[in-house]
Amino acid sequence: MATPLLKSGPEPASQADEPTSPVARFEVDAPLAMDAGVDLAPWQIAYQTAGTLNAERSNAVLVCHALTGDQHFANTHPVTGKDGWWERLIGPGKPVDTDRYFVICANVVGSCMGTTGPASINPATGRAYGLDFPLVTIRDMVRGQAMLLDRLGIKDLFLCIGGSMGGMQVLQWAASYPERVFAAMPIATGARHSAQNIAFHEVGRQAILADPNWHGGRYLDVGTRPAKGLGVARMGAHITYLSEPALHRKFGRRLQDRDAPTFSFDADFQIESYLRHQGITFVERFDANAYLYLTRAMDYFDLAADHGGVLANAFRDTRTRFCIMSFTSDWLFPTADSRAIVHALNAAAAPVAFVEVESDKGHDAFLLDEPAMISAAKGFIAAAARERGL
Ligand SMILES: CC(=O)SCCNC(=O)CCNC(=O)[C@H](O)C(C)(C)COP(=O)(O)OP(=O)(O)OC[C@H]1O[C@@H](n2cnc3c(N)ncnc32)[C@H](O)[C@@H]1OP(=O)(O)O
Ligand SMILES: N[C@@H](CCO)C(=O)O
Structure with a gap:
């Protein structure tokens, strides 16, 4: 039995007759404690959902977007008029099946699609923050998402998934909240941003x-x-x-x-x-x-450095099962970056699958039609769902 979800902001009349709900945003009561040492307040987070949260609240999927992505993963983009950026992967009958899972995607803090960022009004001056906005880290983004999940009454995620900067957030989720992530799929990413x-x-x-x-x-x-x-x-x-x-x-x-x-x-x-x-x-x-x-934020990301220089330490307490995916022609986050994550997970005794997809499409292959990516994601998510009893 599905339960309705508490949401603030403009609400759909009924989630049942809306395959994807309109964007909601909520003004967060508590400040966002940022790594820069600033408590951001007030602040708001804009998000989009699809599907329905089950009675056990055990079928939530958090989708983390990439550098210039946003919450419009499965609906027409309000500015470009283009399809949702991950409709190949998410939707009814897709690997992230919105008939089975409750999918959430939130615009990250520091961005410009409804969540507070440098273009937002600074209440102290009445003008846009500009460079007065505090520096943002991947951990800040994840902390903000965790506050959103708290607000939605979601204690733990069935799946956390994302590509590129979204993959960094997935890794950070597993490191920051090991008890809140059942399965994780970081795609075309790395545990640190390279010099190049x-x-x-x-x-x-x-x-x-x-x-x-x-x-x-x-x-x-x-x-x-x-x-x-x-x-x-x-x-x-x-x-x-x-x-x-x-x-x-x-x-x-x-x-x-x-x-x-x-x-x-x-x-x-x-x-x-x-x-x-x-x-x-x-x-x-x-x-x-x-x-x-x-x-x-991507440049500063270095998960090993945050854990005594040993990447495996980031995953010591993990109970998450992982699927790490790379693309053969990705020279931004080459397969070697994914392999380093796999080795760290092996050292941390975490269950991990590793998929290198043969593709000539480069880094953005994760946004494109790659049948091997779709089938591997489908298999990994289906197996995790069985383990979770979904
Ligand atoms: C993960 C997230 O959060 S989403 C991230 C944010 N979104 C993105 O980064 C998407 C933007 N990136 C893209 O569109 C990337 O090009 C890709 C690689 C993902 C898309 O690849 P493809 O679907 O193969 O599209 P392609 O790269 O061919 O680009 C198509 C566009 O280029 C235009 N184009 C193609 N050839 C030419 C040309 N010779 N001259 C001018 N324009 C051209 C097309 O008209 C089309 O324009 P439109 O997007 O305004 O409709
Ligand atoms: N092209 C995507 C991925 C970049 O890492 C974006 O602009 O967000």
Whole structure:
């Protein structure tokens, strides 16, 4: 028997006739104690749910989104009009089956889709926080999600799942709240951000900081936006989400709408036109300061460093069963990063499966149609559900 769920914010009339409920948000009563030493208050968290919580409250799934993702995992995005970003994996009859599980996804703290972040109003000044917002960590994001689950009356999760920065949150969940995670599936991620990844983030941030419209982070006060800087940051980052074979397959050296080069700096090549498009469309949906903060949160993530330099120590108390997944062409979070997590889990005597998916799609393969990812996720989740008696 399903029980209705207590929610604040705009509520669906009935979850039964809504495959995915509208976004809800709640103003959290308690401050968010952040690693930067700041108690963030007031603050709010925006989230989306799908499915129904069972009477035992044992079928909750937390989906953790990636760097520029949000809570719109299974519904049309309000800004882009695109399908939910994980509809391939989540929905009725899908591996994360919304006919069986109650699925929650919350916009992370520091982002810009309804949860408090640098574009939110600072009550102390009446203006957007800008750079007065405290630095955010992956652990802060997870702490905020735990407060949301407390509010929803969910003591423990059946499954915690996410890719990239979402995978970092999954690992942090297992480390911070071992008793609250039954099964975990971190995908295309690492237990720490590599020097190369920090380097790419730094280039993107410098593009934003160098944009005269950034105004020291106060662009909202003066009614401008550092669109050029943010667009360039996304163009550079987007290359890291793909792979050389995928770029060759999709674009090769083909020219864009012309038969010969123009001998100018116009977008002669399809790949240039494509990247410009990715930069422009990103700016329409994302806040530049939020991009600075969230890339920094990923840079600071180092689970071993938080546990005496030994990654296995992060999982010593775990009762969670894990499925770690990587993609062969992911050069941002290569398989070696996943293997290091598997080895740490082995050392911590944790049950762990390891799946390396053959794919030429690069890091963002986890967002795309990868049948081997879908079937492995389906199998792992079904086995965990059996163990859980779901
Ligand atoms: C996990 C989360 O939380 S979600 C994360 C946030 N979301 C994202 O990062 C999604 C954005 N990323 C993408 O779209 C990535 O490109 C991918 C890799 C995931 C998508 O891959 P694909 O589905 O293969 O799409 P593809 O990379 O070909 O891009 C398609 C877009 O490029 C455009 N495009 C393709 N070729 C060209 C070209 N030559 N010139 C200009 N534009 C082009 C298409 O028109 C399409 O535009 P639209 O997205 O505005 O409709
Ligand atoms: N492309 C995804 C994953 C990046 O890690 C995003 O922008 O969030």
